[in-house]
Amino acid sequence: MRKLFFLILIHPVILLYSQTENVNIQWNREDIHHFFPNALYEDGENTLPYFTRKIAWTPEGMLPVVSLKVTKTTEIATSILHGIDQSHLKKSPLLEYSLAREAxxxxxxxxxxxxxxxxxxxxxxxxxxxxLLEQEAALAPLKSAKAGSWMDHSLLASGSWFKVSVEESGIHKLxxxxxxxxxxxxxxxxxIYGSGATSLPEQFSHGYIDDLEAIPLYIHKGADGIFGPGDHILFYAQGPVHWEKDEESGMYLHQLHSYSWKGHYFVTDGKGEASGPEDAVLSTDVPTHTVAAYDFLDFHEDESYNLIHSGRVWYGDVFSVNLTEEYPFYIQGRVEGEPVKIHVVAAARSGVSSTFSIGANNEQLGTISISGTNLSHYTSTYAYESSEQFSYLTDFNEVYVRVTYNRPDANSQGWLNSISLNGRSELTLSGSQLAFRDSRSAGPGNISQFQVNEANSEIIIWEVSDPQHPQNIAYVLEGEIxxxxxxxxxxREFIAFR
Structure with missing residues (x-):
């Protein structure tokens, strides 16, 4: 049995609403079990120690925000880490914090x-x-809200309303x-009113919409200018999948709505004709970037198994009898020479550390290491989850991601949580609609010229960075661009459609 031990020296700076703890760790490596203050070993032996600290929080009614800044590191010899599970280690120290009350x-x-x-x-x-500990906002903003700042009743309380549902983000037609x-x-x-499958913030202190909000509509009235038979309306709706840029990995990672497969909107004719999107403010400055490609995004995630019949995390395929599964992706308009980035999240329940092997087409990309747990103790963590990112160069638009669980024994079991895939595709409107964004052109002071191919005078382009308030893009058509x-x-995010 090998453990790493350290002593903690703390020099606190006591402030009312901003608090800094300078931590110096005096490392002491020994091969025998030894207990010391502020060190925590989770789930048995052969694990790495956690630093723990209980810090008095004086701003009553305020939420803390804790951040960590590393100021000094030292490389650890490989021999010292032999036999110690390292699967949880990332590019930055793992930081967790919570607010508690005692006495x-x-x-x-x-x-x-x-x-x-x-x-x-x-x-x-x-x-x-x-x-660094800082205050965020009031824990209970409702108590301090001024009278009249909240709606007395929902818009749905009166009038005739009809619910429509969407399963994915994009332009929808009625x-x-x-x-x-x-x-x-x-x-x-x-x-039409609603916010689709937008998740409410988990922190009460974060702002959220009090009631339903009207969304802009494109109303096609035909040649006679009167909305009637043969005409239609178009609107941008949000489905249950949301993409966020992970700054550490540089990838866009998807997030499913935890409680709904659909987004819902409410239609009425009792509030007057809806307005259309406002025009976006374009730039007349010389572009610093020309954008003719965009970030292609796709994912795989099934929500079939909840491991402990509690909580909001669900998993898809089980790796028990069948230890290998393959997942197909197709990158429309793939840009040659651009790598495909793949992010895989998996979990395992095993008495020892185990791994998943990840491949694409006929190439092995790497492994995901997952900690073991104590199978005989009911208080132990049921299963551990881990993730890794892989990069892959291919000459094909089809990418088959292969996941294999390297089961160490018959009592071990694995689950796939999700796969996120990022690529680069040509900015071409080959179908009825195309949602696009370009992370490479985003940055301070940047001015970008976007070039959408296979366009004509009939297409419409909206900016949907704020999906509740899309803005119309007054593009200039040059040939088919x-x-x-x-x-x-x-x-910034956009959608082009016809």
């Missing part, structure tokens, strides 16, 4: 895994780091005939 006082409970695993596989011990079939007495005055230029100091 009527508030405390921030901080837990840090003071190790870093570099891209080359080397492991660094964190010798010195800073913990015809005049469909509106009539719903029972609208005046389809020409149609309006729709050009528009705007500031891209932040990530």
């Amino acid at each position: 009527g006082k508030s405390f921030v409970l901080v837990k840090v895994l003071p190790f870093i695993r570099q891209a080359d596989g080397k492991v660094l011990q964190v010798d010195d780091f800073e913990l 015809s005049y005939e469909q509106l009539q079939e719903m029972g609208l007495s005046n389809p020409a005055s149609v309006s 729709a050009n528009f230029t705007l500031e891209t100091n932040v990530h």
Whole structure:
């Protein structure tokens, strides 16, 4: 049995609403079990120690935000780590914190895994780091809300409303005939309210919409200018899949709505005719970037198994009898020479550390290491989850991601959580609609000219960075290319459709 031990020296700076803890770790490596303050070993032997700290939190009614800054590291010899599970190590120390109360006082409970695993596989011990505690916002904003700042009742309390559901984000269509079939007495005055499958923030202190909000509509009225038979409305709706840029890995990672497979909107004719999208503010400056390709995004995630019949995390394929599964992806308009990035999340329940092997087409990409757990103790973690990112160069638009669980014994079992895939595709409107974004053109001071191919004067382009308030893009058509230029100091999202 091998463990790493350290002593903690803390120099606190006591402030009311901003608090810094300077941590110096005096490392002491020994081969025998030894207990010491502020060190925590989770789930048995052959694990790495956590630094723990209970810090008094004086701003009552305020949420803490804890951040960590590493100031000194030292490389650890491979021999010292032999036999110790390293599967949880990432590019930065793992930081967890929570707010607790004890004897009527508030405390921030901080837990840090003071190790870093570099891209080359080397492991660094964190010798010195800073913990910065800051207040976020009031824990109970409702108590301090001024009278009249919240709706007295929902918009749905009066009038005639009809619910429509969407399964994916994009442009959706309702015809005049469909509106009539719903029972609208005046389809020409149609309006739609809702936010689709947008998840409410988990933190109460974060802002959220109090009631349903109207969304802009594109109303096609035909040559006579009157909304009637044969006409339709178009609107941008949000489905249950959301993409976020992970700054550490550089990938877009998908997130499923935890509680719904669909987004819902509410249609009425009692609020007057809806307005269309406002025009986006374009730039007349000289572009710093020309965008003729975009970030292709796709994913695989099945929600079939909840391992402990509790909580919101669900898994897909089980790796028990069949230990290998293959998942097909197709990259439309793939840009040659651009790597495909693959992010895989998997879990395993095993008495020892185990691995998943990840491949693409006929090439082996790498492995995912997952910690073992105590199978005989009911209080132990049921299964551990881990993830890795892989890069792959291919000459094919088809990518078959292969996942194999290297089961160490018959009592071990694995599960796939998800696969996120990023590639690069040509910015071409080959179908009825195309959602696109370009991470490479985003940055301070950047001005980007976007060039959408296979366009004509009939296409429409909206910016949907704020999906509740899409904006119309007044592009310039040159042949079959729709050009528009705007500031891209932040990530911006668009959708082109016809």
